[in-house]
Amino acid sequence: MHRPTAHHSNSAPIPIDIDPVIEFSDACVQLNGRTIWSDVSLTISTGEFAAILGPNGVGKSTLVNVALGTYDLHFGTAKVFGHKPGSHRQEIGYLPQRRSFDPSLRIRGIDIVTLGLNGHRWGVPIPRRLRHSGNSESESRVAEVIELVGATSYADRPIGQLSGGEQQRLLIAQSLVQRPRLLFLDEPLDSLDLPNQGSIAALIHHISTTEGVTVVMVAHDVNPILPYLDRVIYIGPGGALSGTPREVITTANLTRLFKTPIEVLTTSDGRLVVVGQPEAPAHHSDRHQHDGVHQDNHLPDPLVLREHRHH
Amino acid sequence: MNPLSKISELFSYHFMVNAYAAGTIVAVCAGAIGWFMVLRRQTFAGHTLAVIGFPGASAAVFLGLSVSTGYFVSCIGGAVIIGLLPRGTTGETRVAESAVIGTIQAFALAAGVLFVNLYQGFLNGVTSLLFGSFLGITNTQVVVLGAVCGLATVALAAIARPLLFASVDADVASARGVPVQSLSVAFLVLLGAAVAAASQITGSLLVFAVLVMPAAAAQRLTNNPRRSLVISIAIAVVITWLGLYAAYVSSYPVGFYLTSIGFVIYLLAIGSEYLRSHRPLRTSSIRAHR
Numbered sequence: 001m002h003r004p005t006a007h008h009s010n011s012a013p014i015p016i017d018i019d020p021v022i023e024f025s026d027a028c029v030q031l032n033g034r035t036i037w038s039d040v041s042l043t044i045s046t047g048e049f050a051a052i053l054g055p056n057g058v059g060k061s062t063l064v065n066v067a068l069g070t071y072d073l074h075f076g077t078a079k080v081f082g083h084k085p086g087s088h089r090q091e092i093g094y095l096p097q098r099r100s101f102d103p104s105l106r107i108r109g110i111d112i113v114t115l116g117l118n119g120h121r122w123g124v125p126i127p128r129r130l131r132h133s134g135n136s137e138s139e140s141r142v143a144e145v146i147e148l149v150g151a152t153s154y155a156d157r158p159i160g161q162l163s164g165g166e167q168q169r170l171l172i173a174q175s176l177v178q179r180p181r182l183l184f185l186d187e188p189l190d191s192l193d194l195p196n197q198g199s200i201a202a203l204i205h206h207i208s209t210t211e212g213v214t215v216v217m218v219a220h221d222v223n224p225i226l227p228y229l230d231r232v233i234y235i236g237p238g239g240a241l242s243g244t245p246r247e248v249i250t251t252a253n254l255t256r257l258f259k260t261p262i263e264v265l266t267t268s269d270g271r272l273v274v275v276g277q278p279e280a281p282a283h284h285s286d287r288h289q290h291d292g293v294h295q296d297n298h299l300p301d302p303l304v305l306r307e308h309r310h311h
Numbered sequence: 312m313n314p315l316s317k318i319s320e321l322f323s324y325h326f327m328v329n330a331y332a333a334g335t336i337v338a339v340c341a342g343a344i345g346w347f348m349v350l351r352r353q354t355f356a357g358h359t360l361a362v363i364g365f366p367g368a369s370a371a372v373f374l375g376l377s378v379s380t381g382y383f384v385s386c387i388g389g390a391v392i393i394g395l396l397p398r399g400t401t402g403e404t405r406v407a408e409s410a411v412i413g414t415i416q417a418f419a420l421a422a423g424v425l426f427v428n429l430y431q432g433f434l435n436g437v438t439s440l441l442f443g444s445f446l447g448i449t450n451t452q453v454v455v456l457g458a459v460c461g462l463a464t465v466a467l468a469a470i471a472r473p474l475l476f477a478s479v480d481a482d483v484a485s486a487r488g489v490p491v492q493s494l495s496v497a498f499l500v501l502l503g504a505a506v507a508a509a510s511q512i513t514g515s516l517l518v519f520a521v522l523v524m525p526a527a528a529a530q531r532l533t534n535n536p537r538r539s540l541v542i543s544i545a546i547a548v549v550i551t552w553l554g555l556y557a558a559y560v561s562s563y564p565v566g567f568y569l570t571s572i573g574f575v576i577y578l579l580a581i582g583s584e585y586l587r588s589h590r591p592l593r594t595s596s597i598r599a600h601r
Contacts, residue, residue, distance in 0.1 A: 107479055
């Protein structure tokens with residue numbers, strides 16, 4: 001009666017150990033005849049926490065949309081779970097770029113999360129009262145995931161009347177509720193204040209390790225997430241680079257990518273500092289213990305990116 | 312006079328039985344579809360469809376067809392056309408779109424007036440086409456309303472969850488494989504059917520009495536979507552029953568009563584919401600922080 005995982009896809013079940021989860025080679029996207037980016041090659045492995053970084057307007061969300069199967073590539077290939085993007089939608093959670101709900105929208109947070117579980121199904125669900133078994137499996141999953149993101153106390157309130165951070169937690173719960181194996185988060189920290197950025201970043205890291213989800217996050221500010229990252233994909237006017245933070249974040253790489261002088265310095269305690277990148281305001285991140293769950297990409301040392309104005 | 316004896320007298324007239332049957336059918340359908348219309352903020356589209364129904368109905372009379380046929384063909388046809396119009400996502404194209412729709416509304420009303428004038432001797436019918444009438448609803452009309460509204464309500468039930476998903480969260484719904492664009496067209500067609508059905512009781516200009524007012528009131532009474540949908544249907548039925556009764560016992564038009572009762576219920580809903588939000592410790596807050 002109850003299947004352990006939420007495989008509602010019509011396509012054949014995919015093997016558990018498909019690796020890499022995402023693979024692009026020489027990918028190029030054009031929208032309305034304009035090339036958004038080209039020559040993008042990257043791989044993201046099972047269980048990794050990867051970030052797509054770069055300035056606004058460079059096509060970071062487009063990359064997510066290609067992986068979701070919403071946009072097609074112009075050249076090259078893209079594979080998700082070893083198949084054409086879009087063929088395993090039920091395995092994928094997606095949190096689009098920040099959307100705020102209208103304050104007058106009379107839908108509770110818990111309804112938004114529940115829609116993530118069964119909103120794609122046709123027909124009318126049988127009310128619990130009329131069912132013999134009193135089966136409330138979906139209700140308990142919804143309650144569980146709301147608890148996981150710490151939103152239990154306000155899940156009954158209209159979504160539009162909650163704060164940005166509260167809405168974001170519920171939206172993360174929505175993207176997680178059907179137990180996806182791959183999670184796309186598009187600028188989840190955007191327009192949140194610093195304490196919320198830090199706590200949501202920590203929450204996402206917690207989820208990626210406890211739920212075993214591969215997380216791909218789009219960000220233009222690397223600071224709050226850098227301590228947790230296994231892989232970075234930088235997109236800039238000069239192309240794209242992918243690899244571990246230590247491989248990618250070098251003076252030569254970033255200068256070439258952003259076509260502007262950028263220096264990467266290493267502090268005496270081994271942390272990275274990026275100087276000269278005209279991006280979001282600088283702030284310090286606390287050093288976090290990297291628990292080394294992902295053996296392949298275990299970082300030698302937590303990295304911190306700090307941004308300074310170049311003198 | 313004793314209201315109870317009035318009620319039994321009322322149901323002794325076949326035309327009133329038909330009015331109540333048709334009214335109830337329409338109320339259930341419009342209460343449900345209107346709830347989604349309000350949630351989706353498509354009242355402007357709903358109003359446009361209602362205005363398109365007027366020339367449709369008057370043209371049908373002019374051509375010797377039934378008013379019912381005129382409403383259904385024009386409203387559903389208009390819904391298909393609006394649904395298939397290319398749709399931009401930026402604010403600029405939305406403004407252009409609303410200007411196009413406004414232009415169509417004015418032209419539709421004018422065309423309706425033309426058909427009414429072409430058909431000599433029909434001038435009295437203008438008022439009932441625009442502001443509603445409960446007299447002369449035929450058996451056939453009740454059957455047709457029952458069939459169309461029944462079909463529309465069943466179809467709405469079938470697409471309800473994906474439609475709700477697409478309405479509040481289109482990007483995520485689309486990523487989960489919900490056909491957002493097709494659902495939008497399908498919903499407009501259902502809305503066209505509901506508008507055409509409601510027009511036959513409330514008239515073209517007062518369809519919002521059963522299409523908007525119940526939903527707007529219900530969404531203020533509860534944040535639980537399932538409950539609020541049921542309440543919306545219930546309010547639409549109450550509005551219709553009371554409105555028909557009031558129109559029967561008095562000499563004023565039914566559209567006036569339907570709209571006024573709906574308005575009063577809406578004000579009561581706002582009042583009750585205000586009371587709840589200003590006594591947070593007693594109700595909402597405790598439930599919310601459970």
